[in-house]
Amino acid sequence: MKYMLKRMVILLVVIGFVTGITLPLQAADGATDTDSINEKLGSPIIVYGEKLTDEQKAQVRELAEVTDLESFVEYIVTGQDGAKYINGDPHANMYSSAKIVRQEEGNGLTINIVTPENITEVTSEMYANALLTAGVENATVDVVSPVKVSGHSALTGIYKAYDAEGVELDKERMELADEELGVATDLAEKEGMSQEKVSxxxxxxxxxxxxxxxxxxxxxxKIVKEQLDKLEISLSEADRQMLIDLFEKMRDLNIDFDKVKNQLEDLATTITDKAEELGLDAGFWEKVANFFSDFFSQLGNFFKGLFN
Structure with missing residues (x-):
C-alpha cells in the first residue's frame, strides 16, 4: 500500500511536469513582493499594449496577479514607442504587455511568460538574452497577452517603462537587443532548431x-564557430554570417557582458536544465511512457485486489 501511494505521488509530479509547470529563470532570494511598493527601487509597473480593450487590460491584470492596482504605475506602449526605441513601425499594433518589478542587485533577471499559448515565437530565455543585451538587470518580468502574438512588442513596453522611470537604457543597445530577438526567432524557424537550442x-x-x-x-x-561546433549546430553560410554580424555589432558597442556574467551563467544552466526536462534527450519520452504503462498496470492490479 505504501509503495502504491509513493507511485501515485510520483505520478502527480510527472503529470505536473508534462502539463507545463514552469519555474522562473532564476530563483530570486529576497525578491521584492510584487504587491508592495519598494521605497528604494520604486513601485511595480504594468505596461499595456495600446490595442487592448478595457476588458483585455483587466484580463492582463488578473493573469499577472495584480491584486492592488493602486500600488502600481501604469503605462501604455504604442507603435510610436516602437519607432522611438527600436526603429519599429509607428503604426504597429501593440498587444503583449508586461509587469515589471525591479529587484535588488544580485537577485538577477527572472522572466515568466504567463500566457505561453499566446506568445508564439519568443521564449523566456530569448527575452532574458535580449534584455541583458539592452542593459536590463535584476528584475522580475511577467509577459502577458490575451491574444496570440509573436511577443516582440513586449520588449518595447519594458524599455518605455524604464525610460519613464528615469532608468537610462542606451538606444543602440535596445535596437540591437530587438535585432537579437529577430535573429533568435529566425534561426528557430528557418534552421529547424528548438528555441532552447537557439537560446x-x-x-x-x-x-x-x-x-x-x-x-x-x-x-x-572564431568564437561563433567554436560554439557552433561545440553544440553540434550546422547553419547555412548566410545564417552563420548573420550571427557573426550580430555579435560584431555587440563588440563595436562595447557591451560589457562580464558585468552580467553571473546572470548569463544562470541563464545557461536554466536553458540546459529546461532542455533536459523537455525531453530533448531521445530516451526521455520512452521513459515517461514506460512509467505510465507500468504505473497503470500496477494501479489496475491494486484495484482488482480490493475486490477479490
Whole structure:
C-alpha cells in the first residue's frame, strides 16, 4: 500500500511536469513582493499594449496577479514607442504587455511568460538574452497577452517603462537587443532548431565574449564557430554570417557582458536544465511512457485486489 501511494505521488509530479509547470529563470532570494511598493527601487509597473480593450487590460491584470492596482504605475506602449526605441513601425499594433518589478542587485533577471499559448515565437530565455543585451538587470518580468502574438512588442513596453522611470537604457543597445530577438526567432524557424537550442547558442557566445574580450571581427567569428561546433549546430553560410554580424555589432558597442556574467551563467544552466526536462534527450519520452504503462498496470492490479 505504501509503495502504491509513493507511485501515485510520483505520478502527480510527472503529470505536473508534462502539463507545463514552469519555474522562473532564476530563483530570486529576497525578491521584492510584487504587491508592495519598494521605497528604494520604486513601485511595480504594468505596461499595456495600446490595442487592448478595457476588458483585455483587466484580463492582463488578473493573469499577472495584480491584486492592488493602486500600488502600481501604469503605462501604455504604442507603435510610436516602437519607432522611438527600436526603429519599429509607428503604426504597429501593440498587444503583449508586461509587469515589471525591479529587484535588488544580485537577485538577477527572472522572466515568466504567463500566457505561453499566446506568445508564439519568443521564449523566456530569448527575452532574458535580449534584455541583458539592452542593459536590463535584476528584475522580475511577467509577459502577458490575451491574444496570440509573436511577443516582440513586449520588449518595447519594458524599455518605455524604464525610460519613464528615469532608468537610462542606451538606444543602440535596445535596437540591437530587438535585432537579437529577430535573429533568435529566425534561426528557430528557418534552421529547424528548438528555441532552447537557439537560446543556448546565443548565451554561450555571450559568455565566451565576456571571457575572451575579442578585439577583432576575426576573433568574434572564431568564437561563433567554436560554439557552433561545440553544440553540434550546422547553419547555412548566410545564417552563420548573420550571427557573426550580430555579435560584431555587440563588440563595436562595447557591451560589457562580464558585468552580467553571473546572470548569463544562470541563464545557461536554466536553458540546459529546461532542455533536459523537455525531453530533448531521445530516451526521455520512452521513459515517461514506460512509467505510465507500468504505473497503470500496477494501479489496475491494486484495484482488482480490493475486490477479490
Amino acid at each position: 543556448e547558442l546565443l548565451t554561450e557566445i555571450k559568455k565566451q565574449i565576456a571571457e575572451q574580450n575579442p578585439a577583432t571581427k576575426e576573433d568574434v567569428e
